Amino acid sequence: MFKSQVCRRTLSRMLATKQPSIGRYAGKPDPTTGKYKVSFIEGDGVGPEISKSVKRIFAAADVPVEFESCEVKPLLVNGVTAISEEAQKSINTNLVALKGPLATPVGKGHRSMNLTLRKTFGLFANLRPAKSIEGFKTIYGDVDLVLIRENTEGEYAGIEHAIVPGVVQSIKLITREASERVIRYAYEYARVSGRPRLVVVHKSTIQRLADGLFVRVAKEMAPEFPDVKLETELIDNTVLNVVQDPSSYSDAVSVCPNLYGDILSDLNSGLCAGSLGLTPSGNIGHKVSIFEAVHGSAPDIAGQNKANPTALLLSSVMMLNHMGLHKYADQIEKAVLTTIAAGPDTRTGDLRGSASTSSFTDAVIKRL
Numbered sequence: 001m002f003k004s005q006v007c008r009r010t011l012s013r014m015l016a017t018k019q020p021s022i023g024r025y026a027g028k029p030d031p032t033t034g035k036y037k038v039s040f041i042e043g044d045g046v047g048p049e050i051s052k053s054v055k056r057i058f059a060a061a062d063v064p065v066e067f068e069s070c071e072v073k074p075l076l077v078n079g080v081t082a083i084s085e086e087a088q089k090s091i092n093t094n095l096v097a098l099k100g101p102l103a104t105p106v107g108k109g110h111r112s113m114n115l116t117l118r119k120t121f122g123l124f125a126n127l128r129p130a131k132s133i134e135g136f137k138t139i140y141g142d143v144d145l146v147l148i149r150e151n152t153e154g155e156y157a158g159i160e161h162a163i164v165p166g167v168v169q170s171i172k173l174i175t176r177e178a179s180e181r182v183i184r185y186a187y188e189y190a191r192v193s194g195r196p197r198l199v200v201v202h203k204s205t206i207q208r209l210a211d212g213l214f215v216r217v218a219k220e221m222a223p224e225f226p227d228v229k230l231e232t233e234l235i236d237n238t239v240l241n242v243v244q245d246p247s248s249y250s251d252a253v254s255v256c257p258n259l260y261g262d263i264l265s266d267l268n269s270g271l272c273a274g275s276l277g278l279t280p281s282g283n284i285g286h287k288v289s290i291f292e293a294v295h296g297s298a299p300d301i302a303g304q305n306k307a308n309p310t311a312l313l314l315s316s317v318m319m320l321n322h323m324g325l326h327k328y329a330d331q332i333e334k335a336v337l338t339t340i341a342a343g344p345d346t347r348t349g350d351l352r353g354s355a356s357t358s359s360f361t362d363a364v365i366k367r368l
């Protein structure tokens with residue numbers, strides 16, 4: 001019974017409109033223009049191309065949002081990677097941002113600006129839905145996954161050092177405070193989105209203290225959420241299950257420490273949605289939230305008008321739902337999904353289509 005309800009939901013809508021009370025948007029429209037201000041970080045690589053697509057579609061749909069351009073370039077403050085005062089002021093004032101991908105140098109240079117943003121604004125939960133898209137065939141149909149990743153610590157805490165040449169240490173940091181806030185968000189998300197199961201993905205057989213604490217916090221909180229059934233699952237088991245039958249998670253919300261979530265969500269995107277170019281995400285904080293595509297800067301196709309803007313567009317839809325602008329969110333979501341369903345002429349290359357970023361955008365605008 002529940003599975004068939006999930007399938008109907010998959011075909012009619014891609015992203016949830018109901019939001020947990022935690023991290024709720026408190027912004028107000030400008031009294032003179034009637035528009036909400038949103039900070040816009042266009043990002044690197046394909047970022048400017050996919051950002052242009054979002055701006056064109058928002059203008060065509062007459063969305064009451066005014067984008068404020070926000071540059072996030074690496075700064076070093078006392079040897080620590082930081083974000084400019086100006087960018088911090090924009091995001092702290094607007095309370096919400098849309099973000100293109102930011103590239104990170106490999107093994108040297110500044111720390112990831114993506115991680116710096118999450119840390120600076122306390123974006124503790126990374127919400128990553130991955131859904132089958134009607135009309136675009138993948139190995140699995142009718143899959144509807146929601147993964148929530150701890151977003152501020154774990155293996156991404158950035159505590160690394162060389163002890164002696166040839167011996168390095170990288171610390172996975174897990175705290176009760178960060179575990180509690182993301183797990184509470186995940187329970188609430190399961191409740192408001194009508195998903196009866198919360199699956200905590202971990203490896204506490206090996207990471208006994210770190211993942212052990214994460215799992216313990218989830219168990220301690222369970223009595224507050226009697227309507228959500230708590231299950232715990234070892235990460236290797238989860239990977240096997242997702243590959244064999246991802247729809248077995250369509251009635252669940254999964255929650256996990258940072259690195260597991262990063263990897264599992266790409267697996268979900270590739271297997272279930274069909275491309276990284278389709279998967280949106282929200283970085284949720286108590287005051288500020290930042291919405292971004294799951295993919296990176298795609299340097300191999302940057303500047304070629306080839307990138308699929310869908311992931312950033314659907315991130316903007318998540319953002320509009322977060323801001324309570326459901327009418328516009330629905331309009332854009334439907335136009336994007338029907339454009340993809342229309343066939344290869346309107347799909348970009350990652351979806352085995354022949355459209356460019358700009359011709360896909362034109363096709364979406366026609367369907368608004």
Ligand SMILES: NC(=O)C1=CN([C@@H]2O[C@H](COP(=O)(O)OP(=O)(O)OC[C@H]3O[C@@H](n4cnc5c(N)ncnc54)[C@H](O)[C@@H]3O)[C@@H](O)[C@H]2O)C=CC1
Nearest residue numbers: 101102103104114276277294295296297298301307308350
């Ligand atoms: N949140 C963020 O801003 C993220 C940033 N990055 C950064 O991005 C850079 C590149 O990372 P990669 O590992 O190459 O991952 P990537 O996600 O940029 O690319 C992986 C593959 O997916 C394809 N792809 C990605 N987005 C696409 C789109 N919109 N349309 C069509 N195809 C798309 C790329 O062409 C490439 O073949 C790195 O500097 C990395 O640090 C990576 C992941 C997330």
Ligand SMILES: O=C(O)CCC(=O)C(=O)O
Nearest residue numbers: 103104112113114115262
């Ligand atoms: O910051 C990066 O370079 C990659 C980050 C990433 O993969 C993510 O956490 O989404």
